[in-house]
Amino acid sequence: MSAAVPDVKEIWNGRIVEVTLGAGPDQGGTRRTTVTVGGQNTLPFLHFEGQMPHKPVVAVEVRDQAPDDWSELLVQAWGDVLSDPAAWAARAEELGAEVIALSLDSAHPERGDTGAKEARSTVRRVLEATGIPLIVYGPGQPDKDNEVLVAAAEEAAGERIALGNCEEKNYRTIVAAALANDQLVIAKTPIDVNLAKQLNVLIGDMRLSRDHIIMDPTTGALGYGLEYTYSVMERVRLAALSGDAALQQPMIVTAGYEAWRAKETRTGEGVPAEWGDWRTRSLLWEANTAVTLLETGADIVVLRHPDVIPLVKQAIEGLMQDSPVA
Amino acid sequence: MSRYIAQAALRGANLIVREAEEMVEAAIAELGPDHPVAFINTAYYLPVILGFTGLEVTNLGDLRKAMAHAKRLLNSPPSQQLWLPYLGETLDAGAATLLATETIEGVRFARGEQPEPIPGLKLTGTSFTSPDSNGGQAEGGFANGPIDDIQLRAWGIQLVDGRMPGFAAIVGAARSNEAAVAIVRELQKRNILVFLSGNVNGRSIIHQLQEEGVEMGYDTYIVPFGTDTISAIYALGFATRSALTFGGMSGGQIREILLYNKYRVFAFVLALGEVDDLKYAMAAGAINYGFPVIADTVIPQILPTGVTSYEHVISMPFDDIPGETDAEKARRLVQRCTEVRGVKIKITEVPIPVPYGSAFEGERVRKADMRVEFGGSKAHAFEYLFMAPLDEVEDGKIELIGPDFSEVPEGGAMNLGILIKVAGRKMQEDFEPVLERQTHYFVNGASGIQHVGQRDITWIRFSKAAVDKGFRINHIGDILYARLHADFGAIVDKVQVTLITDQQLFEEWLTKARQAYQARNVRLADMVDEAAEEFYSCTLCQSFAPNHVCAISPERLGLCGAYNWLDCKASYQINPTGPNQPIPKGICLDPVLGVWQGVNEFVYQNSHQVVERVSLYSMMQDPMTSCGCFECIAVVIPEANGIMVVSREDPSMTPAGMTFSTLAGVAGGGQQTPGMMGIGKYYLLSKKFLYADGGFKRIVWMSSFLKESMAEELKAVCEREGIPDLLDRIADERTATTVEELLPFLEEHEHPALTMDPIF
Structure with a gap:
């Protein structure tokens, strides 16, 4: 049966940069495990075509104060730990998280307005409670982001944490803090290949080395623009593999955050019966969003619901199997 | 380079190096070479020595090595570069001085003499x-x-x-x-x-x-x-x-x-x-x-x-x-x-008594709500931005010359001249109109203030509410000062604003401003593609048209109409990693079609290897791609051996059998579609307008909106083309919405396209 099956393999001349999150005792940190992503020279999971040396990983979102706008399903699933970031992070690690994505939400001027001191203490406590690498997000308000992320960067010196989000209007302070303390940054841009590229270039101009940058191309949830963000990520990855060095960074996506904004996950009542069981629907909504984005190149997916962690990890395991080509 | 400074610096360096050396030797004799040397609370040893030599000084003995390095710098041979005969030695002497002075401080720390005692200093x-x-x-x-x-x-x-x-x-x-x-x-x-x-x-x-x-x-x-x-x-x-x-x-x-x-x-x-x-x-x-x-x-x-x-x-x-x-x-x-x-000043807030932000840009001030207006039908106003040498601009000076509007009755009008004098190391005369045009957006950002027009047809209204809150003429200067620094800090270092209501001075400056406007018009007319070294790209629209690249030349502005060549040039200065990048033209491969090797290469790279060749002056052969923002669409009408130009404002049916919105769906998305192309409306006036396809004379149909809104300019083009009444021979939606109606119209008016070479 050697009939002419065309060879569809592409030879790419680009490769994604390898980025390592977390540092163990031998590198000046305290992490029991570290995570390396990137390194692939092919589109996701095309093992027959190129190498994908590192599997994508699952990060779990932890907030420094109990969220007041989260779905009841999430609140029930996590229970008491929601009010204690250290306990929450430890629980997430037990449940299979490979990275903790800590959000310093209480620093937001309208949600607590806490400062550098509280940020340091939260970061310290979460680091002590877990052995996996850490991402720290600011509250998304530029002045406060600067304040708490600089503090977090200093507090976690040596731990090789990632600081987010670095955005075009506000990347300088965060990059400077990363430079001073040898941390990574998450470069976030609004669903646009050129803006993503530009921000990477600007960060590179500040001399942060490429193995310290992870990009967040911004995504949508299933049913809420997922297709569009999928194709933007795909274009980012295609450009990277074609040799555009400014786009060869691993990508992180906040699938949990996006999925739990959807009506389908937020609402359990007053919806058509054919939508089915609320909980099942919601978990699948988050898992589906995450897995779809993995297939377009996500290297780190940030999840919310504890029961979605094993679903996504299982999918990753399956996708990482070397599928034989007939 | 001053010989005097070079000599003084070399003398100083020699002395201090000798002094440092003596201090090191004396300290070693007294305390031993292993006596520790450290600046407090630093992981960088003696940082200048570390930086220059890589030497990690920890004791007095190490300082000897640093001094050896300093002495080598003093003995460096004369520079070969004759045009700066002393610079090399002087810089090396300076470096030696730094090593020596840091060594001295190291010795002082070793002896416990640093930090220096200063009585009473807290x-x-x-x-x-x-x-x-x-x-x-x-x-x-x-x-x-x-x-x-x-x-x-x-x-x-x-x-x-x-x-x-x-x-x-x-x-x-x-x-x-x-x-x-x-x-x-x-x-x-x-x-x-x-x-x-x-x-x-x-x-x-x-x-x-x-x-x-x-x-x-x-x-x-x-x-x-x-x-x-x-x-x-x-x-x-x-x-x-x-x-x-x-x-x-x-x-x-x-x-x-x-x-x-x-x-x-x-x-x-x-x-x-x-x-x-x-x-x-x-x-x-x-x-x-x-x-x-x-x-x-x-x-x-x-x-x-x-x-x-x-x-x-x-x-x-x-x-x-x-x-x-x-x-x-x-x-x-x-x-x-x-x-x-080259330190840049940062200004984050606009210091005026009314709220400020882009949200107020579209605001109108109605006559009934108006306290005073400048320009309009009852008075004149102009705005004129020009550059001056750095030492002739006093940064931050905002001055009103002449009376305020307190004597003007409510709802009245007065003359106002706005002179904006800027200076900057990277400022170019070509940027003057680009910056001047920003006045419209900047002034409109103030709540209760309305700005219309530009140059000498400026028209500004202050609302009663804004004046009640304390808004005065001077605040226009505050706005311009703050925004020019904030948005154009990359090219502007100093801004001075003079607001003129004094009648005599107003007339004087209005004359000068008009001369400048005229000179700019001439300059614009003189800017031809052949004369430019570089064109500019615009990839702003790639977010929705991923492979679209606008190549913008002096004679062909962006199809959206928002970016001409000068805008791009300024934009590149302000944001060197942004969407407007210079495109070196390279070899001209075809002067008629407007094909340059550099443009082709740039477009190929930036269209992600999709578009291989672009003709700047043709819509028939390798036309430029269209994103979707075009002001007009040009479409070939084969039956008429010509083209039609439909404007975005025109909702009517066209002889191509499609309305603008249907055509836009076909033309957009970043594809090369021969026979169909998006253009900026001012491209119609360019000598290079579809030059390879026959130029302006090919236009057989044009939306009446364009004919009317650009009547003066189009008339000049018709004259340039040698057919002064050409515009009247071009059909529009009032005379033809089908090819069947179009052809008799063209024949009746003897449109030149009918006898031109076949467009295919």
Whole structure:
């Protein structure tokens, strides 16, 4: 049966940069495990075509104060730990998280307005409670982001944490803090290949080395623009593999955050019966969003619901199997 | 390069190197070579020595090696570069001086003589980050000495992210205590970090500030290093460590460290009072870092640029600075310092009594709500932005010449001239109209203020509500000053605004402004593609048309109409990594079609290897792609051997059988579609408009909106084409919406396209 099956393999001349999150005792940190992503020279999971040396990983979102706008399903699933970031992070690690994505939400001027001191203490406590690498997000308000992320960067010196989000209007302070303390940054841009590229270039101009940058191309949830963000990520990855060095960074996506904004996950009542069981629907909504984005190149997916962690990890395991080509 | 400075610096360097060497030997004889040497609270050893040599000094013996290095620099052979005969040696002598002075401070630390005791000096904030500083004595009595690593990081982040523009290393003493305070206050106002050292005849600026009760210390961003010139080395240690910490460099990478400082650390040396040989030698050391030296006394200047970004050494005698008071002189002195170093001023808020933001841009002020108007039917107003040399613009000066509107009855009108004088190292005359046009957006951002028009048809209205809140004519100047700095800081260093209501002066400037407008028109007309070295790209629309690239030339603006060649040129200056990049034209492959090798290469790369060839002057062969933002669509009408141009404003049916919106769906998306192309409406006026396809005479149908809104300009084009009534021979939606109606119209009017070469 050697009939002419065309060879569809592409030879790419680009490769994604390898980025390592977390540092163990031998590198000046305290992490029991570290995570390396990137390194692939092919589109996701095309093992027959190129190498994908590192599997994508699952990060779990932890907030420094109990969220007041989260779905009841999430609140029930996590229970008491929601009010204690250290306990929450430890629980997430037990449940299979490979990275903790800590959000310093209480620093937001309208949600607590806490400062550098509280940020340091939260970061310290979460680091002590877990052995996996850490991402720290600011509250998304530029002045406060600067304040708490600089503090977090200093507090976690040596731990090789990632600081987010670095955005075009506000990347300088965060990059400077990363430079001073040898941390990574998450470069976030609004669903646009050129803006993503530009921000990477600007960060590179500040001399942060490429193995310290992870990009967040911004995504949508299933049913809420997922297709569009999928194709933007795909274009980012295609450009990277074609040799555009400014786009060869691993990508992180906040699938949990996006999925739990959807009506389908937020609402359990007053919806058509054919939508089915609320909980099942919601978990699948988050898992589906995450897995779809993995297939377009996500290297780190940030999840919310504890029961979605094993679903996504299982999918990753399956996708990482070397599928034989007939 | 001044021979005088070179000689002084070499003398100073030789002396200090010898002195340092003697000190090292004496200390070794007394304490032994293993006696420890360390600056407090730093992981960077003796940072300047580390940076220059890679040497990690930990004891007195190591200082011998540093001195050996310094001596080698003094013995360097004469430079081969004849055009700057002394520069090489002087810079090397400066470097040797830095190594020697740091060595001296190292010895002093080894002997416990640093930080320097200064009776009565108490530093603010020092104890927090450097408990060991102040000589370990909370009561004070000591200069700060070197800055510790924790403070370096805190300030370093601000220096790197731009919140702190740079630092000033002040050496010596001001001519008076008042002048000392005024200079430091001016620097503080600009968020510039102040380092103090040195003296003149035993009197230091540290003493002066101390006497005037100025608080010094980390908290006030004023750091007294010591009262001798040698302690100024700590400023360069700080600079070196910035590069090591934030630039990811390691010891010994001196070239990288110096370049890092030149391009990223906006520091300068302010030499107050007499400049002796050692100060010249230290100054030569600072120039290595790209830090210029400004002296308030008469010294020879070094103007040619090269090592520093602009001038190297500037003399600005304090007595000769214009100004009534020391404060005013200080302001000008500091202003000059920031110019010479290229420090940019950051302005975040627009200081006016009404809310400000782009949300107010579309606001209208109705007649009934209006307090006063400038321009319109009852008065005249104009706005005129022009560039001037740096020393002829007083930054931040906003002046109203003539009466305010208080005498004007409610709802009345008066004349107003807005003169905006700008200066900048990167400013070009070509940017004048680009910046001037921004006046519209800037002024409109104020709540209750309406701005319409431009040039001498400007029309501004102030609402009663805005005036009640205190808005006055001067505030237009405040807005322009703040926004030009904030948005165009990359090209504008200084902005001065004069608002004229005085009748005579108004007439005078209106005449001048009109001459300038005319000159600009001529210049625009003269700008042809052949004359430009580079075209510009615009890839702003790739977010929705991923492979679309606009190639913008002087004679073909972007299809959206929003970006012409000059806009792109300015945009590139402001944002060098942005969507408007220069495209080197390269070889012209076809002057008729408008094909250049450079354009093809750029478009191929940036369309992600999709578009291989683009003709700038044809819609038939390799036309430019269209994103979707086009003002008009040009479409071939084969039956008429011509093209039609439909404007976005035109909802009617066209002879192509499709409306604008249907056509847009076909033309957009970044595809090359021969026979169909999006264009900016001003491209219609260009001599290069579809030059290869027959030009303007090919147009057989045009939306009446275009005919009417651009009547004057189109008339001129028709005359240029040699058929003055051509516009009347072109059909529009009122005369033809089908090909069947179009053809008889064209025949009846003897449209030239009918007898032109076949378009296919």
